[in-house]
Amino acid sequence: MNANDEQILTLVKQERRDEAMRLFVRRFQEKIYSVAYRMFLNHDDALDVSQETLIQADRALSGFRGDSSLDTFVYRITTNVCLNYCRKQARRRTVDPFDSQRIFESLRAGAESEPDVQCERKAKEKMLEAALQKIPEHLRIPVILHDLEGLTVPEIAAVLERTPAAVKSSLHRAKQSLKSILSSGIDVPGEEEAGRFVFSGSEIV
Structure with a gap:
C-alpha cells in the first residue's frame, strides 16, 4: 500500500477526519478530475463531478x-458519480452533448505553434476523445x-x-465501436476550415 494511503487510513482510524481528507484530496484530486474530464470533455462538468466525488x-x-486499495x-x-451525472444530463438536455466544433477549435488554436508530428498526434487524441463521447457511458468508462488511466482488467473489474x-x-465492444466511428470520420460543421477527420481504426488496439 502507498505510504500516503497508510497515513490517510491511520488518520481515519484516529478520527482525525479533516487531516485525512486534506491528504486524500492531495493524493487523488488529479485522478478524479482526469477521469471526469475524459468522460465529459468539459471543465465545468469535470469540476462538478470532482466536487461530488470528494x-x-x-x-x-x-x-x-x-x-480493496x-x-x-x-x-x-x-x-458512479460520472454515471449519475450522465443520467441527470440526459434528462436536462435535448441536444447532443458532443460539441464537435469546440473540439475542432481547440485543436486549430494550437496547430500553428506545434511541430507537425505533435499536431498530428494531438489531432488523433482529440478525435479519440470526440469518438468516446459517441459511445454509451457503460462502454466509455472501461x-x-x-487506455487512458492505465488500469488493468482485474483492477477495472x-x-x-x-x-x-x-x-x-x-472493452472489445467499445473498441469495435470506436474503430467504426473513427474510420468513417468525424464531422466538424460550421466553419470554412472545418472538414471530415478520418484515421485508421487499426490504431485503436
Whole structure:
C-alpha cells in the first residue's frame, strides 16, 4: 500500500477526519478530475463531478475497511458519480452533448505553434476523445480506465464490480465501436476550415 494511503487510513482510524481528507484530496484530486474530464470533455462538468466525488468519498472514508486499495475505492466512487451525472444530463438536455466544433477549435488554436508530428498526434487524441463521447457511458468508462488511466482488467473489474470477462467484453465492444466511428470520420460543421477527420481504426488496439 502507498505510504500516503497508510497515513490517510491511520488518520481515519484516529478520527482525525479533516487531516485525512486534506491528504486524500492531495493524493487523488488529479485522478478524479482526469477521469471526469475524459468522460465529459468539459471543465465545468469535470469540476462538478470532482466536487461530488470528494463529498461522497469524505462520507464513505470512515467506513472503508481496506478490502480493496484506495485507488479502487476512489475510481469506484468517481465512475458512479460520472454515471449519475450522465443520467441527470440526459434528462436536462435535448441536444447532443458532443460539441464537435469546440473540439475542432481547440485543436486549430494550437496547430500553428506545434511541430507537425505533435499536431498530428494531438489531432488523433482529440478525435479519440470526440469518438468516446459517441459511445454509451457503460462502454466509455472501461476504455477511459484501461487506455487512458492505465488500469488493468482485474483492477477495472474491482472498480466496476464486474467479472474480468465482462470487462474484456465491454472493452472489445467499445473498441469495435470506436474503430467504426473513427474510420468513417468525424464531422466538424460550421466553419470554412472545418472538414471530415478520418484515421485508421487499426490504431485503436
